[in-house]
Amino acid sequence: MRKVEISPSTSIVVLTGAGISQESGLDTFRDAGGIWARYDIDDVATPEGFRRNPPLVHEFYNTQRREAATALPNPAHVALAGLEKAWLGRLLLVTQNIDGLHEKAGSKALFHMHGTLDGFLCEACGRRGAWTGDMSTSSTCPLCDRHGALRPDIVWFGEMPYHMPEIYQALGEADLFLSVGTSGTVYPAADFVREARQAGAVTVELNLEASRKGRGLFDLEIEGKAGESVPAFVSDLLNGRLW
Ligand code: NAD
Secondary structure: OOOOOOOOOOOEEEEEOHHHHHHHOOOOOOOOOOHHHHOOHHHHOOHHHHHHOHHHHHHHHHHHHHHHHHOOOOHHHHHHHHHHHHOOOOEEEEEOOOOOHHHHHOOOOEEEOOEEEEEEEEOOOOOEEEOOOOOOOOOEOOOOOOEOOEEEEEOOOOOOOOOHHHHHHHHHOOOEEEEEOOOOOOOOHHHHHHHHHHOOOEEEEEEOOOOOOOOOOOOEEEEOOHHHHHHHHHHHHHOOOOO
């Protein structure tokens, strides 16, 4: 296996997905019984679905927002926040998750590439801001006072994820790329591992089951629950025990 030089300048990019929040009680999308087994992606996660039936889409995200509000970070979120604090080199955490569990755990160097449940986007004034509680077709924009033009600040299928230039720059400079709890089925995030490999990074996956076994994308595939594997991996990394 290729070796990563652990030094004060080692640069790390971590990508997380719904699997890291599963042990906090939040459903993943594609696992058996996951969110997409109960809802149609086209209805609740596309701009067209929102135009067809805004009350249904609001209710879908209101439910997720309520669940996320009471969920607590698990040891995987906490370990990544601890890694950020202890790491002397650069560390960027990129999450596909729309819950706020990384922030609750204390992560700061964090991009929500698919937006967040705690945000609104006003289709009247085009601005975004913080949002708590339910949202409906009659909600008022806190910034322009218009009624009925708010949508959740979530990046839907067919829309451009947030922070892409900064994320690609970090991937291009990464020495180590970690992928945690993601099935690798949603692009462009699914391609981040290739981007990081091309830039010379060592690539590691921590997932319940290896998502792309045998495809030669990851130098190391660690199978198991994130709540156990991530703290163990972070501890090894901080103690320089890995390579
Ligand atoms: P996904 O459902 O496609 O894949 C989840 C992956 O996590 C699977 O490979 C599964 O095997 C693995 N997994 C399940 N439980 C695990 C555990 N305890 N430990 C480690 N791995 C575990 O989710 P994804 O890849 O993140 O899909 C991307 C989309 O899902 C994004 O658009 C994201 O916004 C959305 N999403 C977010 C949340 C959230 O914010 N919590 C929840 C559901 C979906």
